Amino acid sequence: MRLFDLDKWEEILQTITRNKSRSLLTAFGVFWGVFMLVFLMGGGEGLKRLMARNFEGFAQNSCFVMPGTTTKAYKGFQSGRSWTLELADVERIRRSVPGVETVTPMTARWGVNVWRGETKGNGTLKGIRADYARIEDPHLTYGRFITEADEREYRKVCVLGKRIYEELFPGVDNPCGLYICVDSIYYQVVGVSKMTSNVGVMGSAERSVMVPLTTMQRIYHYGDQVQTLGFTARRGVTVTEIQDRVESVIKRAHFIAPDDGQAVFMFNMEALFRMVDNLFEGIEILVWLIGVGTLLSGAIGVSNIMMVTVRERTSEIGIRRAIGARPGSILRQVMAESIVLTVLAGLAGITFAVLMLQGLETIVASTGADVSFQISFRMAVGAAAVLAVLGGLAGLAPSFRALAIKPIDAIRDE
Amino acid sequence: MSLIHLENIHKTYHAGAPLHVLKGISLDIERGEFVSIMGASGSGKSTLLNILGILDNYDEGEYRLNDVLIKNLKESRAADYRNRMIGFIFQSFNLIPFKNAMENVALPLFYQGVGRRRRNALAMEYLERLGLRDWAHHLPSELSGGQKQRVAIARAIITHPQIILADEPTGALDSQTSVEVMELLRRLNEEGMTVVVVTHESGVAYRTHKIVHIKDGLIGKIEENPNPGASPFGEGGLMK
Numbered sequence: 001m002r003l004f005d006l007d008k009w010e011e012i013l014q015t016i017t018r019n020k021s022r023s024l025l026t027a028f029g030v031f032w033g034v035f036m037l038v039f040l041m042g043g044g045e046g047l048k049r050l051m052a053r054n055f056e057g058f059a060q061n062s063c064f065v066m067p068g069t070t071t072k073a074y075k076g077f078q079s080g081r082s083w084t085l086e087l088a089d090v091e092r093i094r095r096s097v098p099g100v101e102t103v104t105p106m107t108a109r110w111g112v113n114v115w116r117g118e119t120k121g122n123g124t125l126k127g128i129r130a131d132y133a134r135i136e137d138p139h140l141t142y143g144r145f146i147t148e149a150d151e152r153e154y155r156k157v158c159v160l161g162k163r164i165y166e167e168l169f170p171g172v173d174n175p176c177g178l179y180i181c182v183d184s185i186y187y188q189v190v191g192v193s194k195m196t197s198n199v200g201v202m203g204s205a206e207r208s209v210m211v212p213l214t215t216m217q218r219i220y221h222y223g224d225q226v227q228t229l230g231f232t233a234r235r236g237v238t239v240t241e242i243q244d245r246v247e248s249v250i251k252r253a254h255f256i257a258p259d260d261g262q263a264v265f266m267f268n269m270e271a272l273f274r275m276v277d278n279l280f281e282g283i284e285i286l287v288w289l290i291g292v293g294t295l296l297s298g299a300i301g302v303s304n305i306m307m308v309t310v311r312e313r314t315s316e317i318g319i320r321r322a323i324g325a326r327p328g329s330i331l332r333q334v335m336a337e338s339i340v341l342t343v344l345a346g347l348a349g350i351t352f353a354v355l356m357l358q359g360l361e362t363i364v365a366s367t368g369a370d371v372s373f374q375i376s377f378r379m380a381v382g383a384a385a386v387l388a389v390l391g392g393l394a395g396l397a398p399s400f401r402a403l404a405i406k407p408i409d410a411i412r413d414e
Numbered sequence: 415m416s417l418i419h420l421e422n423i424h425k426t427y428h429a430g431a432p433l434h435v436l437k438g439i440s441l442d443i444e445r446g447e448f449v450s451i452m453g454a455s456g457s458g459k460s461t462l463l464n465i466l467g468i469l470d471n472y473d474e475g476e477y478r479l480n481d482v483l484i485k486n487l488k489e490s491r492a493a494d495y496r497n498r499m500i501g502f503i504f505q506s507f508n509l510i511p512f513k514n515a516m517e518n519v520a521l522p523l524f525y526q527g528v529g530r531r532r533r534n535a536l537a538m539e540y541l542e543r544l545g546l547r548d549w550a551h552h553l554p555s556e557l558s559g560g561q562k563q564r565v566a567i568a569r570a571i572i573t574h575p576q577i578i579l580a581d582e583p584t585g586a587l588d589s590q591t592s593v594e595v596m597e598l599l600r601r602l603n604e605e606g607m608t609v610v611v612v613t614h615e616s617g618v619a620y621r622t623h624k625i626v627h628i629k630d631g632l633i634g635k636i637e638e639n640p641n642p643g644a645s646p647f648g649e650g651g652l653m654k
Contacts, residue, residue: 007530018512319508322469323569324497324525326490408469411504411581 012337015309026305027345029298030387034349035356037291038375038383042357044287046373048280050364053371055273057137058197063239064267065229065250074257083254083263086224093231096249099242101234102134105226107216108202114164114209115181121167123207125182127216135230136195136205143176143191150190150212157215158187162194163206180209185219187211202228239270299342299394306338306398314405322407331399338395339388346387350380415481417576417608418443418466424474425461435461436472437631443577443610448603448642450611450619453628460581462628463612467500467579468492480576497525501570501578505585507562509554509569515541516550519568526573540568544598560591567598571607578602580611584618596621600642 016023070081090103107127114121130148138145138159150157158180160168169175175189187209195205202208217223231246233239247264250256256263310317317330354374361373418441425436435458443449453459464470465477468484477484479499487495502508509518519537528536541550544564554562563583570578580599584592596618603609603623611622619625621642627634 007524014512315508316510319510320521320525321493322467322496322502322508323522324493324573326493326525328490329525406469408464411469411506411508 008333008336011333012340015313015333015337016341019309022305023341026302027341027348029301030295030342030345030390031298031349031352033291033295033298034346034383034387035353036294037287038350038353038380039356040287040291041284041379042353042373042375043360044280044283045375046357046360046364046371047283049373050371051276051280053196055276056196057139058269059135059232060270060273061239062135062230062232062269063243063246064269065231065246066227066265066267068263068265070256070260070263072257072260072263074260075255077255083256084225085227085229085250087226088224089226089229089250089253092249092253093229093246097242097245099233099237100246101232102131103229103231104129104131104135105213106132106202106228106230107213107222107226108228109216109220110203112182112209114168116168116178119168121164123161123164123209124203125216126202126208126210127213127222128210129213132210132230135232136197138191138193139195141192141194142174143189145191145193146210146212151214154215154218155212156185156187157190157211159191159193159210160189161204161206161208161210162192162196163204164209165192182209183219239268243268295390298345299390302338302342302391303394303397306334306395307401309337310334310398310402310405313402314409315411317402317405318407318409318411321405322411327403330402334399334402335392335395338398339391342391342394343384343387346391347384350383354380416442417445417447417480418610419478420466420475421477422475423462423465423472423477425458425465425470425472435631436465438475439628439631439633440475441626441633443608445608446603446606448600448609448611448623449626450613450622450624451626451628452613452616452619454614457628458631459612459614459628463579463581463610466577466610467502468496493525497522498573499576501573501575503563503566503570503578503580503583505582507554507559507566507586509562509565511554514551514553515546515557515565518554518565519572522569522573536572537568540572541565544568558591559587560594563587563591563595564598567595567602571602575607577608577610580609582613582615583611584613584615592618 065085067083067085070077070083071079073079085105087105090105093100093103109125112123112125114123128146129151130146133145140159141162143159145159146157149155160175160180165175168180169178172178175192178189179186180189181187193205193210197205213226231239233242243266247266248258250264251258251260320330321327357373357375361371364371364373420439420441423436423439424434427433427435439462451459451462461470465472468479468487471486479495482495484495510521513521516534516537519540520533523533523536538547538550541547544567546561546564546568549557549561554565557565578599583599584595587595599609599611600621609622611618613619620639623639623642625637625639627637
C-alpha cells in the first residue's frame with residue numbers, strides 16, 4: 001500500500017468532510033486536549049523559569065539568621081526584649097558549628113536615595129563582606145566585587161545592582177571609577193552586578209548598592225551590631241542539619257531561652273528551595289493529569305463518533321465489500337480516518353498553544369522579565385507522534401466494528 | 415466443465431431456532447447461459463444467490479466456480495474472487511451515495527489497484543456503452559431508478575466477471591424500465607456473458623433462457639425457455 005496514494009487520501013477527506021460540523025466538533029475535543037496539555041506545560045515551565053530567576057546565583061545550601069523579640073524570661077531578662085546580632089557571633093558560629101563553611105554578617109539600610117549629580121535613584125544600601133559572594137554569585141558585568149582590602153581600609157567603594165545602574169548611568173557603558181552619593185557620602189563605583197534574585201532577607205538584589213560592611217558600620221555608627229548573618233553549610237552537610245546548632249549557639253550567647261521559638265528568625269533557603277521544587281512538581285503532575293485526561297476524553301470522543309460513522313456507513317461498507325474490498329482495506333480506511341482526524345486536530349491544538357505561549361511570553365517580556373515559555377521542538381514532535389498513536393487507538397474499536405459488517409447484512413439493510 | 419457447479423449444497427441458519435434453508439441443491443450452469451432462479455420469498459433463492467456470490471458460506475456440499483472450489487475461503491480471498499469473477503446487480507442498486515456515477519463504476523477497479531486515470535477512462539467507456547455519458551458526473555440521488563440500475567450494471571461488468579448475479583434487478587423499477595434493464599441483460603448475455611437472475615416475478619423469469627424453480631430449499635423443476643421473447647408476460651412492458 002502506497003502511503004501517498006491520492007485516491008486513499010481523497011476517500012479519507014471525502015468521509016471527513018461529508019459531515020463537516022460533526023467532524024469539527026469531534027476534532028475540537030482532541031484540539032482542546034492537546035492545547036491544554038501543551039499550553040499548561042509551556043506555561044508551567046515558563047513559570048518555573050520565572051521563579052528560578054528569583055533564585056538565580058543563590059546558594060541553595062544557605063540560611064539567614066535575624067533577631068526577633070524574646071517571648072520568654074530567661075536568666076534574669078524579661079520577656080519581650082529586643083536583641084541584636086553582633087560581629088562576634090560570626091566567630092562563635094564558626095568555632096562551635098563544625099558543618100558551616102561561610103559565615104558572613106550583613107547590614108542594610110532600606111529606601112535610601114542614591115544620587116549621581118542631579119539624578120536620583122532609590123535603593124538599598126547593603127554593607128557586606130567579600131565572602132558574601134559565596135552565598136550569592138554577584139554576576140559582575142563590570143569591574144570587581146567588594147574585597148577584603150576594601151573592608152580593612154574602610155574604602156568608600158560600591159558595587160551597583162542592575163536597576164540602580166540603569167537608572168543612574170543611562171547611556172554610560174562602564175561606570176567604574178565614577179561616583180555616586182548616598183546620605184552625603186560619595187562612593188566610587190567599582191563594579192556592576194546583574195544579580196536578579198529576590199530572595200534573601202535584604203530585598204531585591206537589582207536595587208542594591210553594596211559597600212564594605214566596615215565602611216557602613218563606621219559611617220552609620222553601627223558599632224559591633226549587624227542585622228543579619230548568612231551562613232552556608234559544607235559540602236555533604238545540609239543547612240537544615242546544622243541550623244539547630246547555629247540557633248542554640250546564638251541563643252546561648254544572647255541569653256535567650258533555648259525553648260524560645262520567636263526570638264531568632266531562621267530563613268532556611270534550602271527548605272524554601274525544596275518547597276518551591278515540590279510546588280512545581282505538584283503543578284507538573286496536575287498539568288499532566290489535566291492535559292492527558294482532556295486529551296484522552298477527546299480521543300474517546302473520536303472513537304465514539306467513528307463508531308457512529310461506521311454504523312451509518314454500514315451499507316456503504318457492505319457494498320464495498322461485495323464488489324471486492326478486502327477487509328484490510330476497510331480496516332485501513334477507518335484507521336486512517338481516525339488518525340488523520342486526530343492528528344489534524346492535534347496539530348491545530350499544538351499550533352494554537354504555541355501561539356498563545358508566544359503571546360504570553362510577549363506580555364511577560366513587557367514587564368522586563370526575559371523568560372521563555374515556549375515548548376521545545378522535540379516536545380512538539382513527540383506530541384504529534386503520540387497523537388498519531390492515540391488516533392490509531394481511537395480507530396481500533398470502530399474499525400473492528402466495520403470489519404464485522406458482512407456484505408449481505410449491508411445489502412439487505414434498506 | 416460447467417462454469418458453476420453446485421453439488422448437494424446445504425445451509426442452515428442458526429438464529430434462534432435452526433432454520434434449514436437449503437436442503438441439498440445441485441445445479442450446473444454453463445458458460446454463456448441466461449438463467450433465472452425463481453421462487454417465492456422464503457424459498458431459499460436469496461440464500462442460494464449469496465452462496466453463488468461468495469457472500470455467504472454453506473455447511474455441506476461443494477461449490478465450484480470456474481473450476482475453483484469455493485469453500486470456507488478467507489475473507490480477503492473471497493473479496494478477490496468477488497471482485498474478479500462476479501458482477502453484482504442489486505434490487506436497491508446499492509450505489510455509494512456520495513460518489514458520482516463514474517466513481518461508482520470505477521470502484522471495483524480501485525480495489526484491483528488500477529490507476530485513477532485508467533480507471534476513470536474505462537468507467538466512462540462503460541457508461542457510454544450504457545448511454546449514460548452525460549450523467550457520469552451526477553450523484554446517484556440525481557439519477558432515475560433506471561439510470562441507477564444501468565450505472566450498477568456498468569459497475570458489475572467493468573471487471574469482465576465470469577458471471578453476473580442479479581438479485582431482483584427490476585424489483586424497484588417500473589415496468590417500462592424493467593423491460594429496458596432485462597433487455598440490457600439479454601444483450602450482455604448475447605455478447606457471451608453468463609447471467610443469473612434471482613426473482614420471484616415470472617415475467618422476469620420468462621425473459622431468460624432457463625428457469626430454475628426453487629421451493630422450500632430444493633430445486634423443483636428446471637424449465638427450458640427456448641423462445642423468451644414470445645412469453646406472454648414479456649410483451650409491451652407488461653412484465654408485472
